[in-house]
Amino acid sequence: MPHRPLALVTGANRGLGREVCRQLLARGYFVVLTARDEASGRAAAGALGAEFLPLDVADPGSVTALAAALRDRHPDGLDVLVCNAGVAMDGFDEHVARTTVDINFFGAARTVDALLPQLRDGGRVVLVSSGVGDRNRLSAALRAAVDAPDLSRERLAGLMNQFVADVRAGRHTAAGWPTSAYAVSKIGVTALAHLLARDLAGDPRHLRINAVCPGWARTDMGGPHAERSAEAGAASIVWAATLPADGPTGGFFRDGEPAAW
Numbered sequence: 001m002p003h004r005p006l007a008l009v010t011g012a013n014r015g016l017g018r019e020v021c022r023q024l025l026a027r028g029y030f031v032v033l034t035a036r037d038e039a040s041g042r043a044a045a046g047a048l049g050a051e052f053l054p055l056d057v058a059d060p061g062s063v064t065a066l067a068a069a070l071r072d073r074h075p076d077g078l079d080v081l082v083c084n085a086g087v088a089m090d091g092f093d094e095h096v097a098r099t100t101v102d103i104n105f106f107g108a109a110r111t112v113d114a115l116l117p118q119l120r121d122g123g124r125v126v127l128v129s130s131g132v133g134d135r136n137r138l139s140a141a142l143r144a145a146v147d148a149p150d151l152s153r154e155r156l157a158g159l160m161n162q163f164v165a166d167v168r169a170g171r172h173t174a175a176g177w178p179t180s181a182y183a184v185s186k187i188g189v190t191a192l193a194h195l196l197a198r199d200l201a202g203d204p205r206h207l208r209i210n211a212v213c214p215g216w217a218r219t220d221m222g223g224p225h226a227e228r229s230a231e232a233g234a235a236s237i238v239w240a241a242t243l244p245a246d247g248p249t250g251g252f253f254r255d256g257e258p259a260a261w
């Protein structure tokens with residue numbers, strides 16, 4: 001029997017994640033739909049014909065349990081990982097900064113780290129980011145730190161933690177950060193895709209790891225007046241999840257085209 005490729009999507013009980021699952025199922029993938037809310041996750045998976053597994057990307061124990069459950073159920077490995085879970089919170093204070101960075105940046109990082117060993121040859125990793133995460137919103141010094149060719153995972157995590165500490169201390173503007181935890185977290189996500197691809201360049205599995213922007217899409221997060229449908233936003237993500245073997249890695253894309261960040 002031909003291998004049915006296996007995809008896992010985070011934050012998929014609603015919005016773009018759910019639509020990405022629908023589109024991947026339509027392309028013949030076996031889809032593991034994950035969500036932190038078990039009831040809505042199971043309902044979405046049942047309606048679409050996906051398998052459900054619980055995952056709260058903010059909870060390291062939940063990420064570890066998901067990795068173990070996936071290996072148990074699908075020992076042949078994973079072909080596509082879509083790190084989609086994210087929040088855009090109202091307001092701006094230390095709580096918002098910490099929660100946003102923990103879910104959007106660290107949540108994606110810990111999910112990739114936990115599932116990387118299970119990715120098969122030719123595996124694709126998609127980090128759902130946003131053009132709102134624009135490096136031009138950083139001071140010259142912070143931008144130089146993000147752009148440093150030798151930027152390490154530790155240094156990038158340190159920058160994200162520094163943002164939260166600067167917000168707590170009331171000095172984030174003086175320190176060169178924008179007043180948007182969402183923007184900072186997504187700068188981190190796009191930088192993470194670049195860095196992972198760089199560090200895994202010699203990996204024999206020939207993984208393709210990219211960040212994508214779905215565009216401003218009509219979901220709970222994007223709101224009813226967003227310019228594009230959830231279907232179009234999800235298609236921008238699915239493009240990177242279904243790249244050919246010689247497709248790009250380490251980039252940032254919208255609708256299959258390189259995008260500025």
Ligand code: NAP
Nearest residue numbers: 011015016056057058084085086130216217219220221222
């Ligand atoms: P959404 O409708 O608000 O859905 C967000 C999803 O993330 C929900 O399923 C939510 O689950 C999940 N989530 C949040 N925190 C989580 C956690 N700790 N663990 C697991 N799941 C968690 O937003 P969306 O528009 O579909 O956004 C999806 C992704 O696209 C996000 O990364 C977002 O930043 C990005 N994006 C969206 C737009 C846009 O215009 N819509 C534009 C650019 C980028 P709950 O139901 O449990 O809250």
